[in-house]
Amino acid sequence: MSACITVDKDKRIYKIDTPNTSYVLGIFDDEGFPGHIYYGERIPDTDVAYLARCSEYAFMPSVNPRDRSSFMDRFAFEYPGNGVGDFREGAILVKDAKGHECTQLTFVSDRIYDGKPELKGLPQTFGYISSGKTKNDKYAHSLELELADPVTGLRVFVTYSVYDDSDAIVRSVRIINSSPADMILEKAMSFAMDMDSDDYELITLHGSWARERMIDRRPMGYGKTSVGSIRGESSHQEHPFMALVSKDADQDRGNAYGFSFVYSGNFLAQVEKSQFDSLRVMMGINPHNFEWRLGPGEEFPAPEVVSVYSHDGIGGMTRSFHDLFRNHLIRSPYLHRERPILINNWEATYFDFNTDKLIAIAKEAKARGIEMLVMDDGWFGKRDDDNSGLGDWTVNEKKLPGGLERLVSEVNKIGLKFGIWMEPEMVSPDSDLYRAHPEWAIAVPDRDPCRARNQYVLDLSDPEVEEYVWNAISSVLHSANIEYLKWDMNRQLTDLGSACLSDTTQGELSHRYMLAVYRLQERLVNEFPELLLENCSGGGARFDPGMLYYGPQIWCSDDTDAIERLKIQEGTAIVYPLCSMGAHVSDCPNHALGRITPFETRGHVALAGTFGYELDITGISERERDLIPEQVKDYHRFSGLVRDGDYYRLASYSENGMYDCWEVASKDGKEALITYVQVPAKVNAGSRRIFPKGLCDDKKYIIKQIFPDEKQVFPSEKDGENDMQPLAGETLMKTGILIKNQWGDYKSVLLQIIQA
């Protein structure tokens, strides 16, 4: 079934259907309160308005206004206002010209149409399938509700969009001041939904530098529970995603509601459990440090939120997010292309490199089948450590005589593509740029701004600064044959003051900063359409759907240890497709935590992402160097499957403490790749049983053990030998596969399941 939107005009009920889910809302009472009715599995009927429980209210406002608050404080509002009887937190807070903050939004009009409106200046899902040739909107359907507050003159458009091929519903909000005076927007959530609590548990992602997106699951208590960022970026620490799942929900079963914010700056994701056991879910720009002055007639578009409901547990929710982001968010031409296998020199050399060193790396890399050299931090200005040079984007000729042109042409001659690192949003206090323009750094007058990694953030709300940054990026990229850019952002925003904004608009800085980053990235992808853009922020602090709209991949974490990566990549993959996760094989002992893991395991874990190397290939052992061509072969063999297939989490090391296992199955069920990592060795242990997924019940399959050489998996056929009777997909999925206990820690097994 495809997506559609139906309306029962008489009863004022709207039903928004995705292929497998329905979302129902209605307009209630004579006043026209927009109310939530149902969100769950797809249903055939529209009129399920009894679920709004209006018959239980003793004080419907139009019938009996005596205790209006007992209605307001209980009703399931679709976009709740503030200060007029509902004591749960509202989605919007506006100060009118008289200083009052009350808002009550009621229905004005509706519009149902094919396509999806564009959100100006913001990243967004789009209404055509990105693999398709033509940009048309026939895959999207939208419902727009116009709401208004008759007293303040505030108008709010809440839009719901759905796609024929996706179980996601995308929500956005536009806020318009139709009064004759200025208003101050103090809070503008993009998403709000009141739902029955049903004893849900909350899943969020938390972390730190080098430990991003750890999965946290907890029961929902009363009151407000929230995660958020006020760091000016989506952050290492908390993540613009949350899911409400039934207690019994696992990878395959149970109810899962997921919410993801298509934005890269400050956010708030909050659930409030009320006295009546209902939940109010909200997501949007964090109101902390946020203010937006709306003049008469002006409009504020809030970024969009994607919601997904799955009846097939957390795994079903995950696959819906992956498909939506691949088909309707990532625009890059690289989305379905094999990404070049790159070698990055950061962990190889840090700041200590020159042309000779890079050329030596490039030659060894080329001989092993690697396809691109990426030169990381330290090639510009005066930058031999992280204390200086940011902002001065001219080549350091002492390190690279002849500049980028010469280096890149030599690298190209060797037969490798060339990529480069930049951190365009930043300035070092010790830089020519800062000496010339101290006022370009974000700072509050008379207050010494907080340094982080000895750097400041450029005030991108200033158009002159934005233009400087653009010129810096574009002149670097035009100066040589550069085919990849790693755009980094290594500190968070503090001391929120802008020399360019007025006294009354300082509160707009964080959002204006984000809008400028988006404008710069938009210019970048338009001017350099063939450039492969990898976003990064001190590892994965800006790994979010906002950035994926511009670049198809994001550096996942500065922790490249294969075992830590199991958890980081599991948490990241709960929302994001594997093709977006920057993952490299690095050297041991690992630079982040000193662990030694087999080179093969490092390769297998990196295969779950974009795949590349981050080590001094001239300095590793001969044995490890010789393993690279085999890994390169595996990448070429499986990258299409990993990029476009369905991801299944078969076992989680963060849950069982012993082993990790994931699978990617092709959409047609013809092939699957299973990666298994045994973390600690266990003495005298039996084999483990793994249940593959996503195969066709009635098709026969054989299992090829790609790694290791000795037979570890039952049933299986080693390449070339022919000792496995093909088994039906149904059999394999029901009986499972046995993987023998391995000798030693951190051992991996790679299996291919193919139709016989």
Ligand code: GLA
């Ligand atoms: C960040 C990135 C690293 C590297 C350094 C360079 O930490 O995540 O990969 O590029 O910056 O300074």
